[in-house]
Amino acid sequence: MGIIVTNESANSEGSSVLSLFGAVLKRDLMLAYRKKSDLFNPLIFFLMVATLFPLGVSPEPDFLAQIAPGVVWVAALLATLLSMESVFKSDFEDGTLEQTLLSPQPLFVIVLAKVLAHWMMSGLPLTLLAPLLAVMLFLPAEGMSGLMLSLLIGTPTLSLVGAIGAALTVGLRKGGVLISLLVLPLYIPVLIFGTSAVQAAVTGLPLAGFFALLGAILALGLVLAPLAISAALRISVSG
């Protein structure tokens, strides 16, 4: 687990940011690929949560179709949350994080790359797996595109906001439950607009507005969340 962030990339200014971004992204994806359980556990969790609803509430197709958008979204939200703790944990434990903070590279870019890597390992597979859940929960076929697209635009925001919680709790021994407490209330807007988009798709209403809202939240998150994550990491690591 070497430190990819070298000084070489700082030499040429313009492309250095991109190459830094690429280097961090590549490293995190590689690490995630080597530790496959981190990739699969949230997905299995996602599947299990969705299975609990027919068992716990009712297997009636009409009823399930009605709650399907909410169930898939809540399950995706919880699965993202579950995978959130590991974003900075191993880097913190082996000292890489401290080195990264000391390095002259812009932390904003590094953080953004790490969050993108996390999303590619959690949000993206969740989105790809969502149709399976939707079929299991009898979501009408018209809702499928809305579900996929809303998850595609919504889950990056979940990763961004969740990373703030992960950065705040990275130095704590019992971070897991605390992240959920800190982050879940902040997830509510995404949940509301995401499920509404699916419901609108099912009933055949226009969707563009929901995606615009989710996109706006994502844009805001992309600009502001890395700042908060950077500040939180600096606090957690150096006090």
Added chain:
Amino acid sequence: MSFDSFSDFIAMGGHGFYVWLSYAIALVVVVINIVNPALQKKKIVSNLVRRLRRENKSL
């Protein structure tokens, strides 16, 4: 005065339970927010006094 008698006042036109419950909870919350820091201060000061005495003895 919007009530004719004391029992009218208590009954609040049938909504007495809700109104009085709300005001009682409000009273409890306000009192807690004043009493709690006051007790806290007492504890902090007594801790400080004890510490100071210990330090003076050891000198």
Added chain:
Amino acid sequence: MSEKKNWMPRWFYQLASPRWSYEIMGKLLPGFAIAAFLLLIAGTVWALLFAPSDYQQGNSFRIIYIHVPSALLAQSCYMMMAIAGAIGLIWKMKVADMVAKSCAPIGATMAVLALATGAIWGKPTWGSWWVWDARLTSMLILLFLYLGVIALYSAIENEAMAAKSAAVLALVGLVNIPIIKYSVDWWNTLHQPATFKLTERPAMAPEMWLPLLVMVIGFYCFFAVSLMMRTRNEILVRERRASWVKELVEKQ
């Protein structure tokens, strides 16, 4: 650095001194306490005895005199916590950190009070103890935000680190509050069109809103009292090794 900040008033720097803050708060406390006591008593008597009852809701309307001030206070307390936290982060001002920490429990109890009175009010108005009304839901989420901040404070042992982390979280929450509010309002109109709103009503008569104004000011005074008491405690704990605290304790 110091030249840049010359436009800041003198008291802003003095606030940075825990000792000065402790003393000035000690001087301000009795005044605010008396004002809070008188205003709350007068407001309660006015609200319960003299304010006219509502033509639709009857006397259950009198709950508004608790519900609205506590809801207002819960919201502005969060704002104050976030701003104080930001001042602590930017200017490294210890007292601001302590103020932010003291805000959290007060704001949380105010949110609980607003929720409780809202739920109680809902029973005679809607016929059930809880309705997913936009305002109540937003208040519930605000309570969750408070609980998150409090949990973070208690999870981190290092005081300075806890203050900074909580300040970041409070600021993130502050940015999110308008988004949450908008999304919840929007969600509410989607699922429950044209329900009867608790506090949205045509212009209130003066004999109705005047006692409300008295109660709101009284609640803010009470907030100032509780906040200063808590902040003074916090100063004593954090400055327990300072010589002025020892002198203060010796005097007693």
